[in-house]
Amino acid sequence: MAKIIEGHLSAKGLKFGIVVARFNEFITNKLLSGALDTLKRHDTAEDDVTVAWVPGAFEIPMVAKKMAQSNNFDAVICLGAVIRGSTTHYDYVCSEVSKGVAAVGLSTGVPTIFGVVTTENIEQAVERAGTKAGNKGSDAAMSAIEMADLLRKL
Numbered sequence: 366m367a368k369i370i371e372g373h374l375s376a377k378g379l380k381f382g383i384v385v386a387r388f389n390e391f392i393t394n395k396l397l398s399g400a401l402d403t404l405k406r407h408d409t410a411e412d413d414v415t416v417a418w419v420p421g422a423f424e425i426p427m428v429a430k431k432m433a434q435s436n437n438f439d440a441v442i443c444l445g446a447v448i449r450g451s452t453t454h455y456d457y458v459c460s461e462v463s464k465g466v467a468a469v470g471l472s473t474g475v476p477t478i479f480g481v482v483t484t485e486n487i488e489q490a491v492e493r494a495g496t497k498a499g500n501k502g503s504d505a506a507m508s509a510i511e512m513a514d515l516l517r518k519l
């Protein structure tokens with residue numbers, strides 16, 4: 366019989382860092398609320414959550430890395446909203462934030478969760494920030510809880 370190791374959704378005693386981008390704050394505030402609400406509903410103590418605001422999604426990886434290296438967090442949740450404009454800027458920001466967040470997780474061993482919405486327009490972003498397509502901040506918090514629990518068991 367194989368030994369199966371799974372992360373469960375109990376966040377009691379776990380510590381979380383959240384990095385959230387101020388750019389498109391009308392969306393990222395909703396992602397943050399979703400993440401905080403989900404952590405709370407899974408028994409995370411308020412004192413066990415630290416939130417750092419950064420200017421835009423491009424800056425997320427640097428602060429996520431600092432948090433992950435601090436040994437103070439079981440997981441780091443990255444929240445942002447990159448919405449396509451009329452130039453190629455969108456592609457550069459998306460590419461850097463996604464690669465950067467992945468690199469932080471792999472290089473530090475601390476689960477670093479990608480809760481950045483990358484959308485073609487504002488409507489798609491609104492849909493993913495607590496309306497018809499759920500709340501990606503809340504989804505990111507669930508992934509963080511599961512991964513933090515899994516990592517402590519491995």
Ligand SMILES: Nc1c(NC[C@H](O)[C@H](O)[C@H](O)CO)[nH]c(=O)[nH]c1=O
Nearest residue numbers: 386388420421422423445446447448
């Ligand atoms: N256009 C978006 C940005 N752009 C700003 C960059 O993230 C960065 O802050 C700036 O280039 C300075 O280094 N950021 C987002 O989060 N969302 C966008 O839609």
Ligand SMILES: CC(=O)[C@@H](O)COP(=O)(O)O
Nearest residue numbers: 448449450451452454455
């Ligand atoms: C995601 C972005 O880069 C965007 O806000 C920038 O818009 P634009 O390409 O029109 O400068």
